[in-house]
Amino acid sequence: MAEDRFRFVLPVRVAFRDIDGMRHVNHAQYLTYCETARNEYWMKVTGIRDVEEYDFVLAELSARYHAPAHLGDELTVACRVTELRRSSFLMEHEIRNVRTAQLVAEVNTVQVMFDPKAGKSLPIPATRRQQIEEFEGKPLSAAVSARRR
Numbered sequence: 001m002a003e004d005r006f007r008f009v010l011p012v013r014v015a016f017r018d019i020d021g022m023r024h025v026n027h028a029q030y031l032t033y034c035e036t037a038r039n040e041y042w043m044k045v046t047g048i049r050d051v052e053e054y055d056f057v058l059a060e061l062s063a064r065y066h067a068p069a070h071l072g073d074e075l076t077v078a079c080r081v082t083e084l085r086r087s088s089f090l091m092e093h094e095i096r097n098v099r100t101a102q103l104v105a106e107v108n109t110v111q112v113m114f115d116p117k118a119g120k121s122l123p124i125p126a127t128r129r130q131q132i133e134e135f136e137g138k139p140l141s142a143a144v145s146a147r148r149r
Contacts, residue, residue: 006078010037024068034093037077060110074098084140
């Protein structure tokens with residue numbers, strides 16, 4: 001279960017606007033579910049409340065779809081940071097059907113810390129590293145991850 005591996009889980013109910021011509025959730029909507037969870041995660045972990053305070057941009061995304069979701073389905077969107085690098089961090093997202101516990105989709109992303117005024121990436125501040133590692137309950141730096149492999 002997602003709750004065993006993820007400390008952040010967002011409930012989502014599939015709305016009519018999420019459905020496409022095939023009568024299931026459109027593939028792009030799953031990415032929006034993950035974006036919502038990722039932003040809620042960031043606000044919870046960092047205390048950020050205003051969009052002007054966001055200090056990362058999405059750099060890469062991959063998705064694997066496993067099963068369709070339909071109108072009215074209750075889903076959970078779980079996410080976690082899996083690795084902290086110099087200026088980027090990796091996140092894993094998992095979408096499951098609450099009723100069946102079936103895995104609906106997996107999404108992996110890379111975010112880059114970003115200074116919008118300078119228009120360039122920047123190293124992950126020590127404060128952010130500490131906030132994320134405290135929330136996740138373990139060290140996540142790339143050097144530590146490489147030693148674990």
